Amino acid sequence: xxxxxxxxxxxxxxxxxxxxxxxxxxxxxxxxxxxxxxxxxxxxxxxxxxxxxxxxxxxxxxxxxxxxxxxxxxxxxxxxxxxxxxxxxxxxxxxxxxxxxxxxxxxxxxxxxxxxxxxxxxxxxxxxxxxxxxxxxxxxxxxxxxxxxxxxxxxxxxxxxxxxxxxxxxxxxxxxxxxxxxxxxxxxxxxxxxxxxxxxxxxxxxxxxxxxxxxxxxxxxxxxxxxxxxxxxxxxxxxxxxxxxxxxxxxxxxxxxxxxxxxxxxxxxxxxxxxxxxxxxxxxxxxxxxxxxxxxxxxxxxxxxxxxxxxxxxxxxxxxxxxxxxxxxxxxxxxxxx
Amino acid sequence: xxxxxxxxxxxxxxxxxxxxxxxxxxxxxxxxxxxxxxxxxxxxxxxxxxxxxxxxxxxxxxxxxxxxxxxxxxxxxxxxxxxxxxxxxxxxxxxxxxxxxxxxxxxxxxxxxxxxxxxxxxxxxxxxxxxxxxxxxxxxxxxxxxxxxxxxxxxxxxxxxxxxxxxxxxxxxxxxxxxxxxxxxxxxxxxxxxxxxxxxxxxxxxxxxxxxxxxxxxxxxxxxxxxxxxxxxxxxxxxxxxxxxxxxxxxxxxxxxxxxxxxxxxxxxxxxxxxxxxxxxxxxxxxxxxxxxxxxxxxxxxxxxxxxxxxxxxxxxxxxxxxxxxxxxxxxxxxxxxxxxxxxxxxxxxxxxxxxxxxxxxxxxxxxxxxxxxxxxxxxxxxxxxxxxxxxxxxxxxxxxxxxxxxxxxxxxxxxx
Numbered sequence: 001x002x003x004x005x006x007x008x009x010x011x012x013x014x015x016x017x018x019x020x021x022x023x024x025x026x027x028x029x030x031x032x033x034x035x036x037x038x039x040x041x042x043x044x045x046x047x048x049x050x051x052x053x054x055x056x057x058x059x060x061x062x063x064x065x066x067x068x069x070x071x072x073x074x075x076x077x078x079x080x081x082x083x084x085x086x087x088x089x090x091x092x093x094x095x096x097x098x099x100x101x102x103x104x105x106x107x108x109x110x111x112x113x114x115x116x117x118x119x120x121x122x123x124x125x126x127x128x129x130x131x132x133x134x135x136x137x138x139x140x141x142x143x144x145x146x147x148x149x150x151x152x153x154x155x156x157x158x159x160x161x162x163x164x165x166x167x168x169x170x171x172x173x174x175x176x177x178x179x180x181x182x183x184x185x186x187x188x189x190x191x192x193x194x195x196x197x198x199x200x201x202x203x204x205x206x207x208x209x210x211x212x213x214x215x216x217x218x219x220x221x222x223x224x225x226x227x228x229x230x231x232x233x234x235x236x237x238x239x240x241x242x243x244x245x246x247x248x249x250x251x252x253x254x255x256x257x258x259x260x261x262x263x264x265x266x267x268x269x270x271x272x273x274x275x276x277x278x279x280x281x282x283x284x285x286x287x288x289x290x291x292x293x294x295x296x297x298x299x300x301x302x303x304x305x306x307x308x309x310x311x312x313x314x315x316x317x318x319x320x321x322x323x324x325x326x327x328x329x330x331x332x333x334x335x336x337x338x
Numbered sequence: 339x340x341x342x343x344x345x346x347x348x349x350x351x352x353x354x355x356x357x358x359x360x361x362x363x364x365x366x367x368x369x370x371x372x373x374x375x376x377x378x379x380x381x382x383x384x385x386x387x388x389x390x391x392x393x394x395x396x397x398x399x400x401x402x403x404x405x406x407x408x409x410x411x412x413x414x415x416x417x418x419x420x421x422x423x424x425x426x427x428x429x430x431x432x433x434x435x436x437x438x439x440x441x442x443x444x445x446x447x448x449x450x451x452x453x454x455x456x457x458x459x460x461x462x463x464x465x466x467x468x469x470x471x472x473x474x475x476x477x478x479x480x481x482x483x484x485x486x487x488x489x490x491x492x493x494x495x496x497x498x499x500x501x502x503x504x505x506x507x508x509x510x511x512x513x514x515x516x517x518x519x520x521x522x523x524x525x526x527x528x529x530x531x532x533x534x535x536x537x538x539x540x541x542x543x544x545x546x547x548x549x550x551x552x553x554x555x556x557x558x559x560x561x562x563x564x565x566x567x568x569x570x571x572x573x574x575x576x577x578x579x580x581x582x583x584x585x586x587x588x589x590x591x592x593x594x595x596x597x598x599x600x601x602x603x604x605x606x607x608x609x610x611x612x613x614x615x616x617x618x619x620x621x622x623x624x625x626x627x628x629x630x631x632x633x634x635x636x637x638x639x640x641x642x643x644x645x646x647x648x649x650x651x652x653x654x655x656x657x658x659x660x661x662x663x664x665x666x667x668x669x670x671x672x673x674x675x676x677x678x679x680x681x682x683x684x685x686x687x688x689x690x691x692x693x694x695x696x697x698x699x700x701x702x703x704x705x706x707x708x709x710x711x712x713x714x715x716x717x718x719x720x721x722x723x724x725x726x727x728x729x730x731x732x733x734x735x736x737x738x739x740x741x742x743x744x745x746x747x748x749x750x751x752x753x754x755x
Binding site: 043046047048049143144147216217219220223225226227228296297298299300301302303304305306 | 348353456458461462463467555557561735738740
């Protein structure tokens, strides 16, 4: 009998799940690493400069150089900070950002955990991340960090709701909370994808997604020029890197959700010409990831109260109105809402 | 019941938006500013006192270092004070060169301003675009003076040397391929004037680029319209000058109202705002860049067809030519006197001011007849602007303070002196 068979069933399951998780997380880390590289390159060329080009050919080893630097830097804990919370905060941000990937389907069968309430699970996980930010801001015992944390808390409330309503729209047309089924209900070519009937909700989702990941133009929680680095102003070395990793993992997650929920995930836009493949999903995700970078190079930063206004007074009414329209349309089976 | 205390935030001196060494103590109610208390003096280098210990010409270099983003305009104020005291006539060509470089400096300063202002408000691309153009302007500085920033180019009696006939070239190196170097040298084949003309041709398009990114951008407008409003009366009372005053709707420009050098011979307009908010000041400065470009073009046309002296022949203040020193007793004496003792100013006092990119830059000079000033007082425009910080920021939010610092175009070199 092999060692594998000798192991207890639970141990087998744990190892099996661990390997599966690693198969998602390791590529994710690499994508995050090269996303930072892509960000610097893309924004660099948008700003008529070259971006990193010294470490390795065309600067391709830059992410590793950064990683090694961050790993070997000292983690400075401010004197009057709450050191336990200070260390735990990045973990609280990081863990949900990783855990959310558990329910993301990469194609019909390739999914870590095919649970029924996948969409709810993702909403829950992405919201937990903000606790890390708030705790970090409070535990740092720095005024800038505290302001950053307060801004982040207010911002997340304003945008979670709009984002949630946008997803309700998706779930109404798809009739399921399972991400795989949502994608499959969009089959039949580009005309069936949800972004057409749900265009306003798609924009609301995209905007809230940018806001939720604290990216420009909604990066008030770190607000470089106002509150220096906001909630992570006191973090250095690995603790900072963990925040960083979580932020970028979240950006990729939001981009992938855009592709899954509104753009048919792995489905081909022209099923008669090209087959469905995981490549479609990655391609669509890459487009949204590029959008994140593009926004950052183009827009000035919103002020904190203007973000609130946008969230509560613009995005929320838009979603509610469209949900109403959608409900009526589905009831009477109008047009695309069948 | 616990007492609710205001939140005091120490903004700077080490802060990405402090524009150098501004220390701003902010008293905030949540994010709303109750009181803004600017602290100055962290860059005090004693320029005024140093000037009292040196022959007049040796202070020109210190003037560059006052407002270190508009170097030649500072020099201009200083040499004008000396010339006024000596009643010195300077050659017309030198006057045109000065006007041209004053306007190059204005563009240099406004580019720095638009870049940092936009960066403070969060639009970082404009910053790098602006610095791309600044590179060319720095090269113009380098071509006439040998220094990219601290030129010491203006002298009492004219300018240090005439415009060069050739531009410095880029060379091939480990970091710059032959092709890249050739591309960079493409518009550097002719004289400096050719290079500047080429820049003037390209520049309006660059300004359009900045405007595309900012002027009609909704976020930019939300962040600047109605922020830091200063009424016309208040602007007068606070001692505003330059774009800060013009943004509030006052048509005041020393180049028009008290023309110096050849500003009465060139054609240009003064943009004025209406509301006196950050957005109007932004528009005013952007238009000023276009107007400066216009002035430079006119100066180039004049300078091309009018060769001549660029320095006065009064050798009591200006060094004689090298040949004259070798061949002529008078020349040798002048040279010796100038480079040991310098020149003396008659006893008395004088105030001279120029329209600096930031406002009115004035030099008040008292002489007791010696070869160095008895007292020099520098009237820096930024000082008056910074003093209004409390008034402008009150009731706004933390993020607006950053926009206001940007719109005031503060440089600590001149404020702390």
